[in-house]
Amino acid sequence: MPTLLADDLTAQYTQRFARSQQLHREACQLFPDGVTHDIRRLKPFPVYVERAAGAHKWAVDGPRLIDYFCGHGSLLLGHSHPAVTAAVCEQAARMTLPGSCHQLEIDWARWVQRLIPSAERVRFTASGTEATLMAFRLARLHTGKPRILKFSGHFHGWHDAAAPGSGPAATATQAAAGVPGVPTAISEQTLVIPPNDPDLLEQTLARDDSIAAVVLEPTGGHWGAVPIRGPFLHTLRELTARHGVLLIFDEVITGFRVHPGGAQAHYQVRPDLTTLAKILAGGLPGGCVAGRADLLGQIETRPGQPKVYHPGTFNGNPLSAAAGVAALREVATGQPCERANRIAALLRRELNRAFIARGLDWLAYGEFSMFYLLPNYHGPRPEPGDDSFIPYDGDPQRLDAPRDPERLHRFRQALLLAGVDMPGYGGWLSAAHEETDVAQTVEAVCSAAAALAEQG
Secondary structure, X not given: OOOOOXXXXXXXXXXXXXXXXXXXXXXXXXXXXXXXXHHHOOOOOOOOEEEEEEOEEEEOOOOEEEEOOOOOOOOOOOEOOHHHHHHHHHHHHHOOOOOOOOHHHHHHHHHHHHHOOOOOEEEEEOOHHHHHXXXXXXXXXXXXXXXXXXXXXXXXXXXXXXXXXXOOHHHHHHHHHOEOOXXXXXXXXXXXXXXXXXXXXXXXXXXXXXXXEEEEOOOEHHHHOEEOOHHHHHHHHHHHHHOOOEEEEEOOOOEOOOEOOHHHHHHOOOOOEEEEEHHHHOOOOOEEEEEOHHHHHHHOOOOOOOOOOOOOOOOOOHHHHHHHHHHHHHHOOOHHHHHHHHHHHHHHHHHHHHHHHOOOOOEEEOOOOEEEEEOOOOOOOOOOOOOOOXXXXXXXXXXXXXXXXXXXXXXXXXXXXXXXXXXXXXXXOOOOOOHHHHHHHHHHHHHHHHHHHHHO
């Protein structure tokens, strides 16, 4: 592994990934910021990838990278899993978009019902954003109330009603004052409060009878940056039921990842509606709303009753259905979750051991197959293997605050030079990650942290 010198980090990066730089110059003439997803933006340019398999991907410039993007959390099985690849190839030869009903959509929905406790009925969408949009609309029609209550720092897609409070939890409550491109009259229908405060939640539900539903990421905003645990979820379920408010679990990331039945199965909390995507479709585009039959029944044609209109060209399309069935069949064994959770726990443990041994003021935390890194950490440290530990007592101002973007870009550059691709100070693992990947990642993170320390 090359030595990462702080004074020429960007120079090393530019030299190593010269072909990626050329492609980025072309992309800047086509896309805003030269990228097709905000998280892929990286200074001075992002790395371009040409293939991927298992826990790794290969840059167009040649280097193999250990991948912690995992398809933005969708690839629990790893890249190009043989069963998923075979299913997609076989289906592509048959048909891709017939514009008709087909048996695979039935098979796919039955797997969702089999695994997700709340899934009495299912409606497929093309993405997680579309799924939460549908869930909000169903909740409003059922209750006759207009407002959605969410928690600061929780991300539920980029449609208008989900946009307020989606940034870092430390600043998200300020977002209600204005979301670029969203009319104030719409954003005011979304209430944003801090997470993990049962008293404030109860007070809010008691004083505002216009709330149709509460929505949240059940492990905490931004897939656990500010963790939520079981006791709060049970309290949330009790309070929403008491006040006649629907509960929506956004399991776009946690669904099939923390447990084959999602966070709701792990914590034994049954929401009224569940939104799913990512792993649901085996890494292809796809999402769904699952939940109570009476709520999903509002999409049905019912004489004399209002209907939620729901078209969607790619809803339940055969390619995504084929990938989804293949992926969920693997998930149902329980082995992918167990494997990914175990290797992620090993990564967090080894990172923290290395941070202490090398005198670095960093901390790794998280649970299940997800992890976060805290630079400049000063506080108590967990016992080895203690995944219940929450730094700074869960203070959103410290756990999910905006980070120095220039420092983050340098950190990611250093990791890529060491053969690790991470979407920031954290990431996802898959069942394909190995102990050797953990060892290389620990060395890469510590080397990058040391390089940043040189820069002050």
